[in-house]
Amino acid sequence: MKGIIFSVLQEYAGNRHGDEGREAFRRATGLITPLATSDYPDEKVAAAVGALAELSGKKPEEVLADFGRYFVAESPLVQKTYAAHFRNAKDAKDFLMKMDSVHVQTTKTLPGATPPRFDYEDRNSEVVVVYRSERRLCPLLKGLIEGIGLRYNGRPLSWREEACMLRGAKACRVAVRF
Structure with missing residues (x-):
């Protein structure tokens, strides 16, 4: 999976859970600073989502849905990276x-x-x-x-x-x- 997902997922973990969320992401994925243009195994997304679900007491499906909302509506990285796509709609x-x-x-x-x-x-x-x-x-x-x-x-x-x-x-x- 492309690194932009990991970069935004790390951002999301910090936004929703602060340092504890960022640390849970790091432990689950082994990534300190994911590179947006790199490739990472899909399993690392599942591991990060599982760790954030455990931290929040939510089901992984609920974390994924919340991440989806965050990705489009809140993420500063997405707003900056995909600004032209948002403007063109x-x-x-x-x-x-x-x-x-x-x-x-x-x-x-x-x-x-x-x-x-x-x-x-x-x-x-x-x-x-x-x-x-x-x-x-x-x-x-x-x-x-x-x-x-x-x-x-x-x-x-x-x-x-x-x-x-x-x-x-x-x-x-x-x-x-x-």
Whole structure:
């Protein structure tokens, strides 16, 4: 997995839990300062999320969802790194529907990147996001969706799960209301 995720996850650990969170991240991943352009094993994300779940008393899925919200709506590193992508979207729906192209654009110069893939079904009042990834970070997706709403509307977008890879589906299908 690309280092930007680790850099923001370390930032999140400190934001939510201070020095104790940063130390839990370091112990779980073995990383003192992750490099945004480096590659790290996917298992290190699971280890960090597990450590933060234990620290907070939450389930790993809850930590992933909160991290997703933080990633889009709060992270100074993400705001700086992806400022142009945020500016180029006119609203929450526009940004959501550009997530696949954003992932493709931001990883095309990173050898070995395997970003998630997104397809969309626009139903006017809602968009169904179809998410495919070997990593199956479905709770992170749901947090990202809520974070997009927080960033553009000041409130989380509401969503309804239609299918999930964690429950045997080939892809996650999440209907998002605007």
